[in-house]
Amino acid sequence: MKLNPHVTELSLYDIVNTPGVGADLSHINTNSTVVGYKKDQLHEALKDADVVIIPAGVPRKPGMTRDDLFNTNAGIVKTLAEASAKACPNANFLIISNPVNSTVPIFAEVLKKHGVFNPKRLFGVTTLDVLRASTFVSAVKGKRTEEVNVHVIGGHSGVTIVPLLSQTGLTFTKEQTDALTHRIQFGGDEVVKAKDGTGSATLSMAQAGARFADSLLKALNGEKGIVEPTFVYSPVATKDGVEYFSTNVELGPEGVAKIHQIGKVNAFEEELIKAALPELKKNIQKGVDFVAKN
Numbered sequence: 001m002k003l004n005p006h007v008t009e010l011s012l013y014d015i016v017n018t019p020g021v022g023a024d025l026s027h028i029n030t031n032s033t034v035v036g037y038k039k040d041q042l043h044e045a046l047k048d049a050d051v052v053i054i055p056a057g058v059p060r061k062p063g064m065t066r067d068d069l070f071n072t073n074a075g076i077v078k079t080l081a082e083a084s085a086k087a088c089p090n091a092n093f094l095i096i097s098n099p100v101n102s103t104v105p106i107f108a109e110v111l112k113k114h115g116v117f118n119p120k121r122l123f124g125v126t127t128l129d130v131l132r133a134s135t136f137v138s139a140v141k142g143k144r145t146e147e148v149n150v151h152v153i154g155g156h157s158g159v160t161i162v163p164l165l166s167q168t169g170l171t172f173t174k175e176q177t178d179a180l181t182h183r184i185q186f187g188g189d190e191v192v193k194a195k196d197g198t199g200s201a202t203l204s205m206a207q208a209g210a211r212f213a214d215s216l217l218k219a220l221n222g223e224k225g226i227v228e229p230t231f232v233y234s235p236v237a238t239k240d241g242v243e244y245f246s247t248n249v250e251l252g253p254e255g256v257a258k259i260h261q262i263g264k265v266n267a268f269e270e271e272l273i274k275a276a277l278p279e280l281k282k283n284i285q286k287g288v289d290f291v292a293k294n
């Protein structure tokens with residue numbers, strides 16, 4: 001397959017000069033660079049893109065949950081989904097904007113409204129959870145990060161982030177398991193706190209986003225055996241009423257090639273999954289309802 005080199009980065013969107021298009025962010029103190037596309041230029045920017053990465057939206061401040069970003073970012077993501085549905089309906093869409101658990105369903109619902117939803121081409125980027133997990137685990141076990149691979153499943157916020165440490169092939173004490181699990185689930189909060197009002201993870205997200213995009217581009221070009229955990233439309237948890245779920249996903253020329261199952265988990269991890277499912281279900285429904293009502 002020949003790839004169109006047109007990969008669009010949509011944070012460069014002129015919200016200031018496009019009244020009524022973006023959300024009203026005038027009350028938010030943001031250091032963002034706001035340059036780029038006006039509404040009519042957005043179509044041109046997206047036209048015929050194969051891969052669209054969406055990191056547009058506001059980041060957290062200390063004390064906020066990712067869900068607290070919903071009111072602002074839901075509208076932003078919906079607007080970008082509408083433009084994408086018209087300009088590049090067959091593209092692969094990589095959603096970084098938070099809350100990912102809700103923005104992915106928002107994007108999907110908009111594509112559905114336009115009759116162009118392809119579940120194989122919509123991805124919530126959860127790679128940062130995987131990077132964090134391998135970083136924290138390798139530090140505890142005295143290994144190099146590249147030697148440690150943690151299957152992180154579920155969603156991308158707090159208790160919905162479920163690291164399956166038992167699948168690493170390493171052993172942990174109960175204290176290590178508790179501490180690592182908590183740090184992986186709430187690593188984003190640590191960064192938000194440390195940045196003290198100036199935003200959330202940026203460089204590590206750039207690394208994570210680049211890793212996922214790079215993996216997808218390789219797979220689209222026909223490279224085999226590319227597997228990344230990502231939050232996709234998935235059958236894995238539908239029996240619990242959860243339509244989107246992150247597990248290892250094999251990527252291919254059509255986007256999603258094969259969704260892996262959760263795999264073997266221990267009793268501790270079973271409890272983590274049990275805690276994640278209702279929260280995830282609520283976050284997903286919130287996204288679906290938003291598009292239905294707006």
Ligand SMILES: NC(=O)C1=CN([C@@H]2O[C@H](COP(=O)(O)OP(=O)(O)OC[C@H]3O[C@@H](n4cnc5c(N)ncnc54)[C@H](O)[C@@H]3O)[C@@H](O)[C@H]2O)C=CC1
Nearest residue numbers: 011013015022023032056057058059076096097098128205
């Ligand atoms: N999925 C993940 O693992 C992660 C997600 N995030 C999320 O990514 C998003 C962006 O974070 P940062 O880049 O740190 O924030 P930032 O404030 O540095 O950048 C946000 C960008 O969004 C653009 N933007 C704002 N309103 C827009 C609109 N109406 N339409 C189009 N673009 C708009 C701004 O121009 C700016 O370029 C946040 O929602 C954050 O929570 C951040 C880190 C990790």
Ligand SMILES: O=C([O-])CC(=O)C(=O)O
Nearest residue numbers: 060098128188189200201
């Ligand atoms: O924590 C945040 O708000 C940003 C994010 O998603 C992360 O760093 O994992």
